[in-house]
Amino acid sequence: MNVLCPLPDARAAEHVDELLTRPGLRITRIVSFGQASPPGFWYDQDEGEWILLLAGAARLRFADEAEARVLRPGDCLDIAPHRRHRVEWTDAAAPTVWLAVFCG
Amino acid sequence: MNVLCPLPDARAAEHVDELLTRPGLRITRIVSFGQASPPGFWYDQDEGEWILLLAGAARLRFADEAEARVLRPGDCLDIAPHRRHRVEWTDAAAPTVWLAVFCG
Numbered sequence: 537m538n539v540l541c542p543l544p545d546a547r548a549a550e551h552v553d554e555l556l557t558r559p560g561l562r563i564t565r566i567v568s569f570g571q572a573s574p575p576g577f578w579y580d581q582d583e584g585e586w587i588l589l590l591a592g593a594a595r596l597r598f599a600d601e602a603e604a605r606v607l608r609p610g611d612c613l614d615i616a617p618h619r620r621h622r623v624e625w626t627d628a629a630a631p632t633v634w635l636a637v638f639c640g
Numbered sequence: 641m642n643v644l645c646p647l648p649d650a651r652a653a654e655h656v657d658e659l660l661t662r663p664g665l666r667i668t669r670i671v672s673f674g675q676a677s678p679p680g681f682w683y684d685q686d687e688g689e690w691i692l693l694l695a696g697a698a699r700l701r702f703a704d705e706a707e708a709r710v711l712r713p714g715d716c717l718d719i720a721p722h723r724r725h726r727v728e729w730t731d732a733a734a735p736t737v738w739l740a741v742f743c744g
Contacts, residue, residue: 537715537716537717538712538714538715538716539692539714539716540713540714541714555690555716556690556718556741558688558743558744559664560663560664560665560743561664561665561741561743563690563741584662586659586660586667588643588739590694590714608642609644610642610643610644610645610694611641611642612641612642612643612659613641614660635692635739637660637665637667637741639662639664639665640662
């Protein structure tokens with residue numbers, strides 16, 4: 537299995553694939569293509585989430601920070617449970633591929 | 641934090657960095673530069689290990705398979721606990737970057 541090739545066409549909607557599921561652990565691949573969180577929506581998750589941007593570009597905003605973080609390939613970020621966040625932007629010109637490791 | 645840039649110089653020895661540690665979960669980055677497992681050595685691990693090659697190239701051999709698997713960027717692989725394996729080869733001309741998620 538290769539997480540970068542082939543990629544599903546995510547123009548119409550984000551694609552989420554489970555890569556591994558173990559007790560207390562889920563690894564997923566998310567492919568975005570211009571999608572962002574709906575206006576006013578914030579993720580507020582029971583699980584911790586560790587993300588690694590594999591391709592593309594995104595802006596992720598934490599509710600407790602004034603500015604969105606720009607994410608480029610190789611950037612990783614640990615999101616603590618219930619730390620509210622949203623995806624402000626993903627590149628509309630090319631796929632953005634996220635690896636997300638959920639734990640707890 | 642970016643897992644691809646900057647990279648430590650791994651010519652003399654592999655570099656292992658812990659990116660995240662949670663109960664039952666460890667995410668590490670391994671940077672190789674031509675290293676391979678010693679002749680006759682097999683990993684035999686209590687933990688499950690999920691790997692994702694982020695850069696470079698490698699050949700990974702399972703003891704229960706006749707041929708080594710060639711790994712390119714984006715290739716991922718689930719290694720069950722105690723499934724014996726070894727790294728037969730990593731590219732000696734450029735860094736090979738592995739993401740390894742250990743669980744259990």
